[in-house]
Amino acid sequence: MTQDTLTIAAAAYPLDWFDDFAAYEAKVTGWVAKGVATGADLLVFPEYAAMELASLGGKAVAADLQGALSEVARHAPAMDALFARLAATHGVMILGPSGPVFVGNRPVNRATLFGPAGIVGHQDKQIMTRFEREEWDVIPGADGLTLFETPLGNLGVTICYDSEFPLLARTLAEAGAEILLAPSCTETLAGFTRVRVGAMARALENQCVAVQAPLVGSAPWCVGVEENTGRASIYGPPDRGWPATGILAEGGLNEPGWVSATISRALIAQTRADGGVLNFTHWSEQSDRLAVPLRRAATS
Numbered sequence: 001m002t003q004d005t006l007t008i009a010a011a012a013y014p015l016d017w018f019d020d021f022a023a024y025e026a027k028v029t030g031w032v033a034k035g036v037a038t039g040a041d042l043l044v045f046p047e048y049a050a051m052e053l054a055s056l057g058g059k060a061v062a063a064d065l066q067g068a069l070s071e072v073a074r075h076a077p078a079m080d081a082l083f084a085r086l087a088a089t090h091g092v093m094i095l096g097p098s099g100p101v102f103v104g105n106r107p108v109n110r111a112t113l114f115g116p117a118g119i120v121g122h123q124d125k126q127i128m129t130r131f132e133r134e135e136w137d138v139i140p141g142a143d144g145l146t147l148f149e150t151p152l153g154n155l156g157v158t159i160c161y162d163s164e165f166p167l168l169a170r171t172l173a174e175a176g177a178e179i180l181l182a183p184s185c186t187e188t189l190a191g192f193t194r195v196r197v198g199a200m201a202r203a204l205e206n207q208c209v210a211v212q213a214p215l216v217g218s219a220p221w222c223v224g225v226e227e228n229t230g231r232a233s234i235y236g237p238p239d240r241g242w243p244a245t246g247i248l249a250e251g252g253l254n255e256p257g258w259v260s261a262t263i264s265r266a267l268i269a270q271t272r273a274d275g276g277v278l279n280f281t282h283w284s285e286q287s288d289r290l291a292v293p294l295r296r297a298a299t300s
Helices: 021-037 049-057 066-074 076-090 130-136 158-165 166-175 189-206 264-272 285-290
Strands: 007-013 042-044 091-097 099-103 106-115 118-124 148-150 153-157 179-184 209-216 233-235 249-252 257-264
Touching: 007 021, 007 233, 021 042, 021 049, 021 076, 021 257, 042 179, 042 233, 049 066, 049 076, 049 091, 049 099, 066 076, 066 099, 066 130, 076 091, 076 118, 106 148, 118 148, 153 166, 158 166, 158 179, 158 189, 166 179, 166 189, 166 257, 179 189, 189 233, 189 285, 233 257, 249 257, 257 264
Parallel strands: 007 042, 007 209, 042 091, 153 179, 179 209
Antiparallel strands: 007 257, 091 106, 099 106, 106 118, 148 153, 209 233, 233 249
């Protein structure tokens, strides 16, 4: 049975150095406890937040591109077990930190969803940034998109750059997604803004909720994620019953911590059915208009 009202918490999460896995476990346990203290039913961690596990291989490994990816992937089973245990202990759902998981010889960028009963499933990033393609050689997940049908409602995950491509979110929305989770990792303010604008646009187009959970702060010892910029935010459609800005909640720029908002799935359904605008319903009219030949008007 699904519930109508739920609270979502998005993490603005900094990377830390660890000398052993017990120290990582202590950090994550504390973070989850603080997220649960907001009243959240669903906690969202950022893209590549798992990269702090590269520190367990030592400085040389953490500073080496392929060494860091392999070291983090080596700890993925232990990380999954930790988040599964915390989700069960607190009776919440958690989108865990994404990170590399090797499929054959190359890694995908995988985010795993945990529930009180264990792992619900995973979503691999679909479209790679230039950095992932040209330097890390991270590959797209071959499994495509996943709709997570949960007691909290239908969830989709559009990892960082994926949120900038409307057809991915649209496919999830048409399958029934009410909430899109957009964990992100961006070095610059421009990169963060691209994901922010993308997530807000996806909430507008699909008349749903989008959640952005970013990495923040410096980690000069970890190759590829040395500098991270962002703010945790939760977005909805700027329509009747929603904030006029479309921003349900947001934290300060580069301010670590949780940001939370309580949302109504009934309001999402109502907005899609009878909003001030009907973007979700009118989406298909784009194809009708594009069927009309484009005209050109030139001036001398």
